[in-house]
Amino acid sequence: MxxxxxxxxxxxxxxxxxxxxxxxxxxxxxxxxxxxxxxxxxxxxxxxxxxxxxxxxxxxxxxxxxxxxxxxxxxxxxxxxxxxxxxxxxxxxxxxxxxxxxxxxxxxxxxxxxxxxxxxxxxxxxxxxxxxxxxxxxxxxxxxxxxxxxFDPVDLDFGTSALTEDGIRGQVIYVDPFGNVITNIGGDVIGGLLFLGDTVEINGASATYVTTYHDGGAGDLLLLKGSHGMAEIAINGDRASEYTGLGAGDDILISVKDRHPAGR
The missing domain is CATH 3.40.50.10790 (S-adenosyl-l-methionine hydroxide adenosyltransferase, N-terminal)
Structure with a gap:
């Protein structure tokens, strides 16, 4: 058919x-x-x-x-x-x-x-x-x-994230229509290193590692695993891309700032 x-x-x-x-x-x-x-x-x-x-x-x-x-x-x-x-x-x-x-x-x-x-x-x-x-x-x-x-089609990849002494280094792949910043860092990688509720720094800006967009207060910067399986930076009710100034191709560094008490 x-x-x-x-x-x-x-x-x-x-x-x-x-x-x-x-x-x-x-x-x-x-x-x-x-x-x-x-x-x-x-x-x-x-x-x-x-x-x-x-x-x-x-x-x-x-x-x-x-x-x-x-x-x-x-x-x-x-x-x-x-x-x-x-x-x-x-x-x-x-x-x-x-x-x-x-x-x-x-x-x-x-x-x-x-x-x-x-x-x-x-x-x-x-x-x-x-x-x-x-x-x-x-x-x-x-x-x-x-x-x-x-046997030689032109290839393309989204770069490789790396775990360093400073944290996880990666790159922005895409900013979606809601201003959410999608990275090339696997969501499972983030999940293996962080506990829910941990405070992290993303290029120096403080954010909280959460499950959904509504797990933080209005205007809070959030880090989560997006529907595409990649680590995503978002703001509850706002545009993370404008708040952070991040766009496609920009480098990012995610580092732990403070562990959530439940994860210790």
Whole structure:
């Protein structure tokens, strides 16, 4: 049966609708679901994180179409990645690799003939002319012609946190729409080192390690394990990103300031 195609882009308005039109032309039965079209323009790293996080919540066999493609029209390759659980379609710039790794084993293929669907391929809109048709064909149970297996897709990771004498050093991956600051420090790592209620310092700012956003008072800076499994910095009722000044790519240091009495 025709399946699902998700869409993740930095396109904003209009262009995702055009891509959906192409998908409908190939199969009116393929269902399209937007993950987001609000990735900041050209922000491959944020797009990769959102895709990795969101893709795992879809049924087995879903095709994830992702286009954050500042290199469109260049020599960068167009990819189809076939995995144990999902398929990923998009540019070969690292956007797809974290999500592909997260779902299990996979094999990567280059689309060698960009004109497999449309003879007049726009050099600036591969989302419409290459990626959307490929995703629709796969979701409809058809084969994309001219695929060539490759073994060197462009990789991307979110850096590695490190335990030092000062505490845990890491980096901000993403600031969500609520101003919550998501880090590359695993939530389980934090949970293994801290007790609930511990007071920590995050780049010098005092925060409390908690379970939920409402475990502190209004305006309190909090550290918790987010729904994505990563350590997250938040404020009860406010925007942690504005309070701390932290943004994507910034370095952070989390250190213990005071142990909660119950944890001693």
């Amino acid at each position: 025709p399946g699902i195609v998700t869409i993740t882009t930095d396109f904003g308005d209009i262009y995702p609708g055009v891509m959906k039109g192409v998908i409908a032309c190939i199969s009116a039965h393929v269902r399209t679901i937007d993950i987001t079209n609000a990735i900041p323009a050209g922000d491959i790293r944020q797009g990769a994180f959102i895709l990795q996080y969101a893709s795992l919540s879809f049924p087995r066999g879903t095709v994830h179409l992702a286009v954050v493609d500042p290199g469109v029209g260049s020599s960068r390759r167009a990819l189809v990645i076939l995995g144990e659980e999902y398929c990923f379609v998009g540019p070969d710039n690292g956007l797809l690799l974290p999500a592909a790794r997260a779902q299990g084993q996979f094999r990567a293929y280059e689309i060698t003939d960009l004109e497999f669907y449309r003879k007049a391929v726009s050099p600036v809109f591969h989302g419409r002319d290459v990626f959307a048709p490929a995703a629709a064909m796969i979701a409809a149970g058809e084969s994309v012609p001219g695929l060539r297996e490759i």
